[in-house]
Structure formats: C-alpha cells, structure tokens
Amino acid sequence: MARRFGLDALPHTVNRRRIYILPSGFGLALAALILAMLVAALNYNNNLGLAFAFLMTSIALVAMHHCHRNLLGLVVDAETEADGFAGANAAVAFTLENVSGLDRYDVQIRCADDAVGTASVAATSRRGLVVYVPIARRGVRRLAQFELATRYPFGWFRAWTYVQAAVTIHAAPQPQGERPRSGASVALGATLRGDQPGDEDWAGLRAYAPGMPLKHMAWKVLARGEEAAVRTYSSPAADPEWLDWYTLAGVPIEARLAQLCRWVLDADRAARPYGLRLPETSLGPDTGPAHRRACLRALAAHDEAAAA
Amino acid sequence: MSPRVSRQGLLWTSGCLALVLLPHIGGMPPWVLILCGIAAIVRVSLAAGGRDAPPTLLRSLIALAAIALLFVQFHTFNGLTAGSALLGLVAGLKLLETRTRRDVCVMILLIYFLSLDALLVDSSFWLLAYLLGVCWLTSATLLRLTVTEPGPAWPASLRYAGRILLQAMPLALMLWLFFPRLTEPLWQLTDNDQGATSGIGETMSPGDLSDLAVSDEIAFRVHFFGLAPPAEQRYWRGPVLDQFDGRVWRRADPDGTAAAGLRTEGPEYRYRISLEPYPHKWIFTLDRPTAWDAATHAQLTSDGMLIGPGPMSLGLTMIASSQPRWRDPEALPEAARRRETALAPAGRNPRTIALARALHREHPDERDFVTSVLEMVHSQDFFYTLSPPPLESKDPVDEFLFDTKRGFCGHYASAFAVLMRAGGIPARVVTGYYGGTFNRYSDYWILRQSDAHAWVEIWIDGQGWQRIDPTSAIDPRRVDRRLRDEQAAISLANVDLQSALPWFAALRLRTDALRQLWRERILRYNQDSQQSVLALLHVPDPDAEKLVFMLAATLAAALGWLTWQVRYELRPPPRDALRRAYAQLCAKLAGVDLPRAVHEGAEAYALRIAGSRPELASAVGALCRRYNELRYGPQATREEIAAFVRRVRAFRPRGSRAS
Numbered sequence: 028m029a030r031r032f033g034l035d036a037l038p039h040t041v042n043r044r045r046i047y048i049l050p051s052g053f054g055l056a057l058a059a060l061i062l063a064m065l066v067a068a069l070n071y072n073n074n075l076g077l078a079f080a081f082l083m084t085s086i087a088l089v090a091m092h093h094c095h096r097n098l099l100g101l102v103v104d105a106e107t108e109a110d111g112f113a114g115a116n117a118a119v120a121f122t123l124e125n126v127s128g129l130d131r132y133d134v135q136i137r138c139a140d141d142a143v144g145t146a147s148v149a150a151t152s153r154r155g156l157v158v159y160v161p162i163a164r165r166g167v168r169r170l171a172q173f174e175l176a177t178r179y180p181f182g183w184f185r186a187w188t189y190v191q192a193a194v195t196i197h198a199a200p201q202p203q204g205e206r207p208r209s210g211a212s213v214a215l216g217a218t219l220r221g222d223q224p225g226d227e228d229w230a231g232l233r234a235y236a237p238g239m240p241l242k243h244m245a246w247k248v249l250a251r252g253e254e255a256a257v258r259t260y261s262s263p264a265a266d267p268e269w270l271d272w273y274t275l276a277g278v279p280i281e282a283r284l285a286q287l288c289r290w291v292l293d294a295d296r297a298a299r300p301y302g303l304r305l306p307e308t309s310l311g312p313d314t315g316p317a318h319r320r321a322c323l324r325a326l327a328a329h330d331e332a333a334a335a
Numbered sequence: 336m337s338p339r340v341s342r343q344g345l346l347w348t349s350g351c352l353a354l355v356l357l358p359h360i361g362g363m364p365p366w367v368l369i370l371c372g373i374a375a376i377v378r379v380s381l382a383a384g385g386r387d388a389p390p391t392l393l394r395s396l397i398a399l400a401a402i403a404l405l406f407v408q409f410h411t412f413n414g415l416t417a418g419s420a421l422l423g424l425v426a427g428l429k430l431l432e433t434r435t436r437r438d439v440c441v442m443i444l445l446i447y448f449l450s451l452d453a454l455l456v457d458s459s460f461w462l463l464a465y466l467l468g469v470c471w472l473t474s475a476t477l478l479r480l481t482v483t484e485p486g487p488a489w490p491a492s493l494r495y496a497g498r499i500l501l502q503a504m505p506l507a508l509m510l511w512l513f514f515p516r517l518t519e520p521l522w523q524l525t526d527n528d529q530g531a532t533s534g535i536g537e538t539m540s541p542g543d544l545s546d547l548a549v550s551d552e553i554a555f556r557v558h559f560f561g562l563a564p565p566a567e568q569r570y571w572r573g574p575v576l577d578q579f580d581g582r583v584w585r586r587a588d589p590d591g592t593a594a595a596g597l598r599t600e601g602p603e604y605r606y607r608i609s610l611e612p613y614p615h616k617w618i619f620t621l622d623r624p625t626a627w628d629a630a631t632h633a634q635l636t637s638d639g640m641l642i643g644p645g646p647m648s649l650g651l652t653m654i655a656s657s658q659p660r661w662r663d664p665e666a667l668p669e670a671a672r673r674r675e676t677a678l679a680p681a682g683r684n685p686r687t688i689a690l691a692r693a694l695h696r697e698h699p700d701e702r703d704f705v706t707s708v709l710e711m712v713h714s715q716d717f718f719y720t721l722s723p724p725p726l727e728s729k730d731p732v733d734e735f736l737f738d739t740k741r742g743f744c745g746h747y748a749s750a751f752a753v754l755m756r757a758g759g760i761p762a763r764v765v766t767g768y769y770g771g772t773f774n775r776y777s778d779y780w781i782l783r784q785s786d787a788h789a790w791v792e793i794w795i796d797g798q799g800w801q802r803i804d805p806t807s808a809i810d811p812r813r814v815d816r817r818l819r820d821e822q823a824a825i826s827l828a829n830v831d832l833q834s835a836l837p838w839f840a841a842l843r844l845r846t847d848a849l850r851q852l853w854r855e856r857i858l859r860y861n862q863d864s865q866q867s868v869l870a871l872l873h874v875p876d877p878d879a880e881k882l883v884f885m886l887a888a889t890l891a892a893a894l895g896w897l898t899w900q901v902r903y904e905l906r907p908p909p910r911d912a913l914r915r916a917y918a919q920l921c922a923k924l925a926g927v928d929l930p931r932a933v934h935e936g937a938e939a940y941a942l943r944i945a946g947s948r949p950e951l952a953s954a955v956g957a958l959c960r961r962y963n964e965l966r967y968g969p970q971a972t973r974e975e976i977a978a979f980v981r982r983v984r985a986f987r988p989r990g991s992r993a994s
Contacts, residue, residue, distance in 0.1 A: 053440050060444050064451045069517055071415075072649070074860050075454040075463055081510035082467075083447060085503035086474065088894070092901045093499065100905060128908040128973055133482050145483050151908060151970055180495065181474070182440070182481040 035191045038104035038124070041175060046188045048095050054183035057087060087183055094184040097131050097177045101148070105173070109160070109196045110320060110327075112288075116159035117196045119170075124153040133179040138170050138194065165200040165284065167328050169193050199323040204286030206275070267300040267312030270322075284326050291326070295319045305329055337435035340480060342382040345433060347476040348442050349375035352426055354469045355446050358453040358462055363420045364408060370401060371427030378431055388432045398428045419452040436480060443477045460853050471500050502900065506893045513886035515879060516862050535573050535766050535787055537615070540583040541726060541735065541746040554768055554786070555610040555619060556851050558779040564604050564621065566770065568659040570790065570802065571782060572622040573767035574615075575638040579756075581679030582731050584749060584764045596665035597639075597799065599625050599658035609652040609855060616643050619767060619782075621657035622802065628653035630863075638763070639800070652859050663799020667761060675761030675794065684732040684753060691757030701760060701795060708754050709808040712747065716740060719747075719809045744806045748789040751805035761794035765802070776841075777848035913976050916983040917962050924955065927988040937962050951988055958982065 050058065061083050068076030102124040111117030119138055125131050125148040132147040136158050144158035162168070173194065176187035235244070235255035245256045270290045275283045287303065294301035295314075302311030303322040307329070310321050340348075352375065356368055378388065388394070401424055409417035426445040433442055450466045450473075475496035479489060487495060555571075563569070576584035604621060618633055618641040627633055631653050632644045643651070667675070678688065694711075698704040723741040726734045732753050735746050742750075748764050755762035769788035771780040790804040856864075862879075869877030869885060921931045921940075929948065931940050941959035945952035961979055965971040 056440075056444060060448060064448065067451065067455065071455050072517070073455050073458065074511075074858050075458045076451050077514070078463070078507065078511050079451050079454055079466065079470075081514065082470070082500075082503060082507040084510060085506035086470075086499060088506060089499050089502045089897060092897050096901045096905055099902070126907055127905040129905055130487065132487065147482075149970075179482060180478050180499065182477075 033191065034193075037107070037190075037192050038102050038122070039190050039192060041098050041101045041103065041188050041190075043099055046095055046098050046186050048091060048184050048186040051178060051182060051185045053181075054087070057083075057183050061087065090181050091184050093180055094177060094186045096129075097134065097179050098175055098186050098188055100127055101125060101131060101134065101175065103136075103175060103190060105190075105192060105194055107192065107194055109194060110323060111160070111162050111196060111198055113162050113165045113198050113201045115201075116161050117198065119158045119160055119194050119196070121156045121158060121173075122153060123148045123156055125150060127151070131177075131179075133177055135174075135176045135178075137174040137176060160196060162196065162198040165198050165281065165327055167324075168196040168198060170196065197324040197327040199327045200281060200284040200288045202285060202289040202292050204282065204289050206286055267302055268294060269302045269304055269312070270294065271304045272306055273304070280330070284329060288323065288326050291319060291322045337437035338483070339434065340436055340439050342379065344439060344476070344480045345379050345382050347472075347479070348433065348439055349379055349430060351446050351469065351473045351476055352430060352442065352449075354472065355449045355453070355466075356423060356426075358457065358465065359419065359423060359449070362416065362453075362456050363423050364405075367401075367405070367420050367423045367427070371423060371430070374427040374431040378433060388434050391432075394428070394432050397431070401428065415452075415455060419449070419456070422449055422452060439480050440477070443473055446473050458858055460857075467500070471496055474500065502897060506890070506897065509886070509889040509893050511860075512868060513865065513882055513889060515882055515886075516860075516865065535615075535768075537574060538583050538585050539576055539745055539749070539764060539766055539789060541723075541731065541742060541749050552784045553611055553847075554613075554782045554784055555608055556774075556779050556781055557609075557621075557771070558607045560605040560607070562602075562604075563773075563780065564602075564659055568622075569770055569780075570622040570765075570788070570804075571619045571768040572624075572639060572765060573619050574617055575636075575640055575763055575765050575792075577638070577675055577763035579677070579679055579749075579753065581683030581729070584752075587674065596663045597623075597661055598663070599623055599661040601658050601660035603656050603658050605654065605656045607652065607654045609851070609859070610647055610650050612648050612650040614646050614648060616646055617641065618643050618647070618651065618653070620655055622659065622765075622767075623657055623661050625656050625658050627655040650859075652855065661799065662797070664797060665799075666796065667794050672761055672794070675763055676756045676759060678753065678756050684730045686730070686733040687736055687750065687753055688757040690736070691754045694754075695758040704758050704760070705755070705793065705803065708751065709803075709805065712751075712805055712808040713810055717742075717747075717809055719743060719806065744789045747805040747809070748791050751803065752791045755791065755793050763792050763800075765790055765792055769804075772844075774844045774848050774851075776845050777851065779848075779851065781844075781847060908971065908973050908976065912980055913962070913965055913971070916976075916980045917966075920958055920962075920983045920986065923983075923986060923988055924951075929988075954986060955988075958986065 061080055064076070064080035064083060068074075068080050104122040104124070106120040109117045109119040119142075121136050121144070123131075123134060123136075123146055128150050130147065130149050133145055134148065135143055135145045136156060137143045138158050138160050142158050142160040144156045146154055146156040148154050158173075160170075171193050172189045172191050174187055174189055176185060178185050235257050243257045245258050248254075248256045270287055272283065272287065275286055278286065287305075291301070291303060295316075295318075298314060300312040300314050302309060302313070303325060304310075305325055308325055310325060311318055352371065356363075356371060360368060381387065381389070402421070405417070405420055405424060406412070409420070411417050412421050422445065426442065426449060429438065429442055429445060433439060447470070450469055453462060453466060471493075475489070475493045478496050479487070479492040574586050576586050578585040578587050603625065606621065608619070610619065618627075618631070620627070620641050623639055624635060624641050627641060631651065633641045633653075635641055641655075678684075691708075694707050695704050698707050718741045720741050721743055723735075723743065723746060724739045726739065726746075728734045732750050735742055736750050752762040752764050766787070766789045768782045768786045769790075770786050771782040773780050788806075790802060790806070792800040792802055795801050865882055866877045869881060872885075874881055874885065917937070924931065924944065927948075929944055929951075935943070937959040941952075941956045944955050958979075961982070965975060965979055
C-alpha cells in the first residue's frame with residue numbers, strides 16, 4: 028500500500044481515490060432482503076411492490092454514497108510519537124478536522140485490530156480522538172499506517188481508507204523492582220555539579236531579570252509597588268543522581284530495564300535531577316517531563332533484539 | 336457483543352412495527368396482531384423497569400406454540416396470507432427478545448419486508464404514501480440506533496433519513512420505469528382468487544340480478560379512441576345463456592371458435608377496456624368484437640363471446656375493436672336450431688307457451704310475431720321495477736307474464752326468449768352491461784354493476800342472430816318511479832348525495848378518473864407501457880434491448896447526479912455569502928447617502944444611522960445585529976445564512992439626500 032501511494036504527509040486530507048467501500052454483514056442481509064422483495068413483487072406482478080423494492084435498492088445506493096462521503100475530505104492529523112508501558116496502553120492522539128458544512132458521525136480510527144477509537148465531528152469543527160493501543164512487550168513499535176473507517180449511515184456499508192503515516196510507539200518496560208537507587212553514582216555526580224539552585228528550600232529574594240521563571244515571581248512584593256523580585260531556592264539534595272545500568276550487574280536484562288524504569292519514575296516524581304546511563308547512551312542529568320520521556324524512550328529502545 | 340439498545344430505541348422500534356402492521360389488520364389473523372401488541376408492551380415495560388428480555392426458555396415455548404397454532408390454522412406457510420401472518424408473528428417474537436443493536440437491525444429488516452407485504456395485498460395510492468412514511472420513520476430509527484457515538488438526535492435523524500429517502504426517489508423511479516418486466520410470473524400463485532368480486536354469473540334466473548342491480552361497484556371502464564357509439568348500441572356482451580330448464584337460464588358448453596359466416600358491418604369502434612377482477616374467463620366487449628389484443632390469448636366462441644385463457648382474477652386491460660351491426664347469411668345448422676328452440680321439460684310454463692302459439696297463429700310472419708310480443712309488453716301494464724314480487728311457483732314465467740307483471744331486465748329477457756322459442760324462433764339470452772356513465776374529466780365510460788343487463792338474441796334467417804331488448808319496450812311511464820328512491824335507500828351515501836348535490840357527482844367522477852389513472856398507468860404498467868414510454872422518449876424501434884440500454888443510461892445519469900449531489904452538500908458553509916450580503920447592505924445604505932465609514936463596525940454603523948435616520952433604525956439595527964451574530968457567534972448554518980441573504984435582498988431603504 029505504501030509503495031503504491033507513497034507516504035502521506037500529516038495532516039492528511041482523505042482523498043476520493045483512496046476510499047474503499049464494501050457492504051457489511053448487515054448490508055448483505057439487506058441485499059438478500061431486497062432480492063426477496065424483488066422476487067415476490069415480480070412473481071405477484073405487483074408494480075407497487077416492485078416500486079418499494081426499487082426504493083429500498085435506491086436507499087441502499089444513496090446510503091453507500093453517504094457512507095463514502097462521511098470520510099471524503101476529512102482532515103486527519105496524528106501525533107507521530109506515542110509513549111506507553113509494556114502491559115498497558117499507549118495513547119495515540121489524533122485530530123479530526125471537518126471543514127465541510129455537514130456533520131460527520133461515527134468516524135473510526137483503527138491503529139491495530141485491538142486499537143480502535145470512534146468519534147463524531149460536527150460541521151466546520153475539529154476534535155481530538157485518543158486511540159489506546161495495547162502494548163504487550165517493551166520496545167519501539169512502528170505502526171506504518173492507520174485506518175479511517177465508517178459505517179454511517181445505517182451500517183449497511185463500511186467505507187475505509189488507509190493513511191500511510193507512521194506512528195511510533197515507544198513502549199517502556201513495565202516499571203518493576205525494589206532495589207534502592209543509591210550507590211556509586213552519587214559521588215560521580217557530585218564532581219560534575221556544584222551547588223546549583225534547586226527547587227527545594229527558600230533562599231531569599233533576587234531582583235527580577237527578564238527570562239527568569241514567572242512561577243517564582245514574588246507577586247506580593249510587586250503588588251506593594253516595590254521593584255520586581257523573584258524568590259530563589261537552594262537545594263541541599265540537588266546533587267544529580269545517576270541511574271546506572273552498570274550498578275545492576277548480574278540482573279537479567281529485562282529486569283534491569285524494569286528496575287531502571289522504576290527508578291526513573293521515582294526520581295521524576297521526587298523532582299530531583301537525575302541522569303540515566305545505559306550501555307549505548309547516557310542522558311542528563313536533568314528534570315522535567317521531556318527528560319523523563321527521553322529516558323523512557325531510551326529504555327524502550329535498548330537492544331530491541333533482546334526484547335523480542 | 337453488540338451494544339444494548341435503549342428503552343427509547345425499543346419504543347421507536349415497537350412504534351414502527353405497530354405502524355407497519357396497521358394495514359395488515361383484516362389480513363392477518365387477529366391473534367397474531369394481538370400477540371405483537373402484547374410483545375411490544377411487555378418488552379417496553381420490562382425495559383422501563385430496567386429489566387431484560389424474558390428468559391430464553393419461555394420465549395422458545397411461546398414461539399413454538401404460536402408457530403404451531405399458525406400451522407394448524409393455515410396448514411401451510413406458503414402463499415401470501417399464511418406467509419405474511421408468519422412474518423408478523425416472527426416480528427412480534429423477535430421484538431420480545433430484542434436486546435442488542437443487532438436485534439434491532441433484524442427487526443428493521445422485518446419491518447421493511449412487512450411493508451412490501453402490505454403492498455402485495457392492497458395497492459391503493461394512499462397505502463403507498465402511508466408506507467413511504469413508515470419507511471421514513473423506520474429508516475430514521477435505524478439511523479439513530481446504529482450510531483455508536485452520541486449521534487444525531489431524533490429530529491436530526493428524521494431529517495437525515497428524509498433526505499436520503501428523497502435522494503433515493505429519482506433512482507427508484509428510473510429503476511421502476513425501465514426495469515424489464517416479466518410476461519409470465521416466475522411460478523404459479525397458490526392463492527390467486529383474491530380480488531374476485533361479485534358480477535355477472537354463469538346462470539340467470541329472474542331474481543338473481545336484483546342484488547347486482549343495486550351494487551355500485553365498478554365492473555369496467557372503457558375509453559373510446561374516437562367517437563363513442565350511440566346509446567342504443569352500447570351493449571357490452573357477456574355470457575350467452577341458451578339452456579332453459581323452466582326457471583334458470585344456463586350456458587351450454589361453448590363450441591369452439593367463431594362462426595365463419597358472420598359479417599360485421601357499420602362503423603368500427605376502437606376502445607381500451609379495463610376490467611376489474613372477477614372470477615370468470617369471459618371478457619366483456621362491445622357487441623360484436625372484431626379484433627382484440629392478441630396478448631390476452633382470448634378466443635371468440637361461435638356464440639360471440641370472448642373467452643380468456645383463465646379467470647380474470649387480476650383484472651385485464653386490452654385494446655379491442657367492435658362493430659355494432661352484423662348479419663349471418665348462412666342457415667342455422669339443424670342441431671343448433673333444435674338447441675336454441677328447446678323449451679323446458681314439457682308442461683312447464685304452459686300459459687306462456689299457449690300464448691306464444693296463439694300469437695304465432697295470429698302472426699305467422701316472424702317479424703309480425705316479434706312485434707306483436709313487444710307490442711304486448713308495451714301496451715299491457717308491465718312495470719319495470721328493481722324489487723319485483725318473488726316468483727315462487729314452478730312456472731315462474733307464467734307467473735310473471737300473467738300475474739305479477741313486474742320485473743327487471745332478467746324477467747323480460749327470460750319471458751321474451753321463452754315466448755320466441757315457443758313460437759319456433761331460435762332465441763337465447765345474452766347477459767352483460769348496458770349504457771354506462773361518461774367521465775368527462777378523463778374521457779372514459781364507467782360501467783357499474785348497476786348497469787348489468789340482460790337481453791335476447793333471436794335468429795332471423797338471412798340475418799343471423801339479432802339483438803332484441805324487450806326491456807326497452809316497456810312504456811316509460813311504467814318504469815318504476817320509486818326506482819331512484821329504492822337505490823337511494825340502499826346506497827344512500829352515493830346516490831342520494833349525487834342527486835342532491837351535482838358537485839358531489841362531479842367529485843366522484845374526478846376521483847374515479849384519478850383512480851383509473853393510477854390503475855392504468857401505475858398498477859398495470861407492463862412491457863407494453865415500457866415500449867410506449869420509450870416511444871414517447873423518441874427511441875426508434877423500441878425493444879427489450881433498448882429498454883435495458885435505457886435502464887443503464889438513466890441509472891448512470893441518476894448515479895452521476897447523486898455523486899455530484901452528495902459532494903455538493905459537503906461544501907463548506909458560505910461565509911463569503913455572508914460577507915457579500917453585508918457589503919450589499921452597506922451599498923444599499925450608501926445609495927441613500929448613508930455610506931459606512933471604513934473604520935466603522937456593524938454595531939456602530941447601525942447606531943449612527945439610528946441617530947441620523949430614525950425611520951431606518953429598527954430595520955438596519957436588526958440586520959446589523961444579525962450579521963454580527965452570524966459572523967462572530969457560534970457556527971452559522973447554511974439555512975441561517977441564506978435567510979440573512981434573503982432579508983438583505985428584500986431590504987429597501989427609502990429616501991435620499993432630497994429628503
């Protein structure tokens with residue numbers, strides 16, 4: 028499929044030529060019903076019966092066009108990277124935009140057989156849709172395409188299209204393990220970083236300069252009409268902590284990664300700067316969600332062959 | 336697992352089932368309908384109590400019992416009546432167990448089929464219109480119940496289903512017009528006597544026609560291509576009865592095809608006759624048929640009856656020609672002469688026979704004899720009445736001619752034929768229809784059962800069988816004045832109103848014209864009609880192949896239109912139209928010397944105008960406010976914008992710098 032149409036740039040507008048449509052099981056039942064109607068009406072030579080059977084045929088044909096149209100011109104965008112933990116779901120975020128003047132109902136996005144989300148998008152509006160992809164194993168999983176589908180109206184037909192845009196799912200190991208995360212890494216960290224302003228303890232006010240974080244602004248001081256100031260903190264425990272692959276020598280690889288994952292999450296929750304050291308890379312030390320994500324992705328990507 | 340269906344969904348499904356079963360009242364066994372009703376009530380109330388369908392075992396037992404009962408009643412599931420009863424039963428039982436969306440889908444399909452089923456039984460325009468409505472509601476229900484997300488609400492579902500139905504109409508019309516029709520049914524029907532109504536029967540004994548005479552039912556309709564024949568020739572020939580047992584006239588076995596010697600004369604009338612269903616093989620034609628539709632496979636018998644291949648249980652429409660005069664120069668074969676002069680077993684109706692012999696002695700010439708009999712009917716106090724006294728003796732003709740002297744066409748025809756036979760003249764009774772009402776709104780004649788008539792044919796050497804209508808010999812003064820009153824008493828609604836209110840008669844004719852149009856153009860639409868539609872579209876040499884081509888071409892066109900239409904509806908709402916309308920409004924105001932300043936918003940502009948031209952304040956204020964709402968408020972619909980455009984177009988500011 029990808030070879031035929033190439034890769035799709037996101038956001039992608041659903042193209043007429045790439046919408047496929049086939050009757051559903053219910054549609055086949057309807058077809059059988061219409062056939063029975065035709066036979067009955069023809070047999071009884073009944074023109075009104077025939078008219079009704081033809082009306083049903085026509086309604087089905089119109090419904091087919093409407094089903095096709097329910098996808099036509101829909102604009103879909105997706106976050107191409109998603110994160111999750113093995114044994115849980117990865118949330119892949121999509122955005123559906125309906126630029127037309129008609130409401131679209133029951134648009135389904137399918138990333139995998141077991142990862143389906145459904146949404147309706149009102150006329151000239153946009154809405155997000157999160158599809159939860161269940162993850163069995165640690166690793167980096169690349170979904171080469173996703174499917175947009177609909178059965179609206181009536182459920183007699185199923186129209187679908189494939190969007191050739193890859194979504195990468197970084198499945199970090201399931202966080203596990205109770206080993207303490209102190210050790211040799213701390214000393215190494217101390218030499219790298221001196222006392223750095225941290226977020227822990229109140230250390231007085233400093234004059235405000237552009238670029239300082241607004242969340243530390245001393246608003247009460249400013250409200251008194253004095254010079255703008257920011258609060259500063261210092262943290263005695265601000266020494267970066269290293270979460271090191273090599274401290275877990277002798278532990279099986281997956282268990283090691285699971286333990287590291289646990290540590291990353293704990294350290295992140297404690298909001299201390301931490302670094303992650305793996306055989307192929309070392310990250311940080313740093314804090315914040317971006318760093319946490321980078322660490323988890325590194326854990327997901329570690330020696331994928333081993334995970335399989 | 337398919338999702339559960341809500342109580343509201345159940346209610347709508349039950350409602351659709353009730354609506355589709357409504358036309359089946361009278362057709363289905365009442366207990367099936369009652370069972371469906373109970374099932375609906377039980378299921379919906381269970382759902383109201385938050386409970387599920389009744390247990391499977393109970394449902395299976397009910398189903399088995401009901402189906403067994405149905406079989407006991409009909410002994411078959413084949414055929415229309417038993418089939419639709421079974422279908423209704425299945426629908427009711429299915430409703431009882433409806434739980435998931437999947438069940439609703441099955442229900443909806445059953446409802447669709449029950450709609451078709453109703454049309455197979457009755458084929459009136461109103462039923463079709465009603466079932467279109469039911470189809471619309473059913474489709475809306477299906478639409479609403481197959482959406483997973485909180486989909487369109489009920490009003491929006493109804494609108495959308497209606498739109499789909501409307502878009503399906505042209506396609507359905509093309510299919511209906513050009514889909515090739517079968518000439519023969521796929522297989523023979525088991526119950527094809529439906530629709531057979533009372534009419535002229537195979538026997539006649541005076542008294543039998545009395546119930547027909549007052550029946551207002553339509554027997555057939557006739558359209559003449561060109562002039563209609565004069566009244567004295569509008570005799571519609573039906574069964575010829577030539578065996579008499581003293582009381583009842585019967586039809587002898589018809590003997591083959593037309594007599595070779597018959598020569599028809601006079602102007603030829605071509606007409607299209609459409610017969611209502613009746614359970615006999617003969618086809619009524621204007622006396623005497625000369626040519627008829629070969630497709631009917633009808634045969635002309637030697638006594639001038641047109642006999643079709645089977646009972647006219649579905650009615651018939653055909654084009655035929657007749658000539659009102661004929662003669663047969665050949666001699667009547669001896670066997671036929673014996674048959675046509677045969678009287679009842681000896682001793683029946685002795686006074687009549689004696690009278691005939693006396694008259695014949697007096698008037699040896701055939702013509703004089705006939706005239707004398709007619710003269711007798713005219714001069715003696717014979718009355719024409721629709722409620723004659725009953726003739727109970729074993730000599731009913733004697734009783735009529737000498738005692739009661741009151742009767743209608745059957746009495747006169749019977750007595751006249753007996754007199755002729757007794758006088759040695761071959762005579763036979765012909766039944767059929769006479770006269771008719773002209774529908775001036777649609778150029779055709781209506782023949783009702785009340786136009787049923789009986790007359791006599793006698794053999795005159797050198798001329799063959801000639802028609803004599805003894806009833807017409809009655810002195811008009813002795814035609815019962817109460818006739819109209821009696822008819823009025825029996826079918827009060829029609830006749831009385833008709834005579835009292837001329838417009839009612841006109842209305843009746845008009846509705847009949849429409850009904851006839853419906854029958855001819857829609858219900859009897861067939862291969863021939865398809866050919867004439869093709870001819871109307873200037874297709875040269877229309878044939879079956881061209882029909883299929885036409886079907887393909889029109890379908891392609893209709894589908895092309897549909898494709899365009901569904902995409903056209905997809906276009907974004909016309910924000911530009913809104914902007915253009917506002918510019919137009921500003922231009923109109925500039926035309927009365929109130930140009931909008933470049934920096935001015937709509938609100939400020941309206942305020943300024945209200946200040947300088949108070950008479951425009953309310954109109955301009957409302958328009959500007961609406962513009963702001965549409966432009967900056969929540970997403971305006973296409974209809975709202977179109978309405979605004981129309982309002983701006985209609986807006987005419989008056990006055991200018993002169994004022």
